[in-house]
Amino acid sequence: MAxxxxxxxxxxxxxxDDGNRYEIIDGELYVSKQPHYNHQRVCFRVGRxxxxxxxxxxxxxxxxxxxxxxxxxxxxxPDVIWISNARLAAALSTDGxxxxxxxxxxxxxxxxAANEQRDREAKLNLYSRRGVHEYWIVDWRTRQIxxxxxxxxxxxxxxxxxxGDTLSTPLLLGFALNVGKLFxxxxxxx
Numbered sequence: 005m006a007x008x009x010x011x012x013x014x015x016x017x018x019x020x021d022d023g024n025r026y027e028i029i030d031g032e033l034y035v036s037k038q039p040h041y042n043h044q045r046v047c048f049r050v051g052r053x054x055x056x057x058x059x060x061x062x063x064x065x066x067x068x069x070x071x072x073x074x075x076x077x078x079x080x081x082p083d084v085i086w087i088s089n090a091r092l093a094a095a096l097s098t099d100g101x102x103x104x105x106x107x108x109x110x111x112x113x114x115x116x117a118a119n120e121q122r123d124r125e126a127k128l129n130l131y132s133r134r135g136v137h138e139y140w141i142v143d144w145r146t147r148q149i150x151x152x153x154x155x156x157x158x159x160x161x162x163x164x165x166x167x168g169d170t171l172s173t174p175l176l177l178g179f180a181l182n183v184g185k186l187f188x189x190x191x192x193x194x
Contacts, residue, residue: 009031010031011032012031012076013073013076013079015028015033023037024038027081028078028079031077034126036114042190042191043112043113045144045190046112046142046144046186046187046190049186051066053181054066054084054108057176060178062089063088063089064086064087064088064089064091064092065086065089065092066084067084067085068084069083070102071100071102072105072109073101073102074105074130074134078130078134083111085109085110086106087107105131105136105137107137107138107175108136108175108176109127109131109139111127111139111140111142112142112143113144124141128141128159131159136159137154138151138152139151139159144190145192147187149171149181150164150165151165151173153173165183168184169183
């Protein structure tokens with residue numbers, strides 16, 4: 005019987021600082037290249053909008069690409085997170101990484117079938133298992149946001165938001181995201 009190589013957080017520490025993003029989900033290594041300019045622009049915009057709202061209410065923090073270590077074989081860097089102050093106090097370890105799920109995880113899709121599979125399947129399953137309350141998959145090329153919300157102990161698709169829609173959520177009371185404004189000035193495939 006052949007054994008399958010399983011990567012761990014310790015393995016990640018040994019990888020070079022070469023501009024790639026290394027993540028482990030269920031022991032499988034995922035490597036991403038430097039993201040597209042528009043990918044990063046959308047990450048920044050989502051983060052800024054969440055930060056503006058969060059500063060007004062003072063209930064939590066936003067971060068871009070933080071390390072989230074759920075287990076030795078589940079070590080990821082989501083594009084954007086929002087975490088409540090109460091959860092942050094318990095999740096943030098002395099290593100500077102989160103060791104419990106933020107309430108909101110956001111992934112902005114990068115081109116390529118492998119990247120989409122990672123975000124739409126592997127990360128959706130991981131975030132669902134690990135207690136994330138809400139997961140947004142943002143696609144700047146098609147100008148849409150898929151929102152998955154925890155229902156009956158798993159993340160389920162509750163809506164897809166397009167230009168002209170406003171995304172609001174019971175998780176972030178008073179937050180409203182104008183989808184068209186988020187993608188303003190960016191090219192689209194649609």
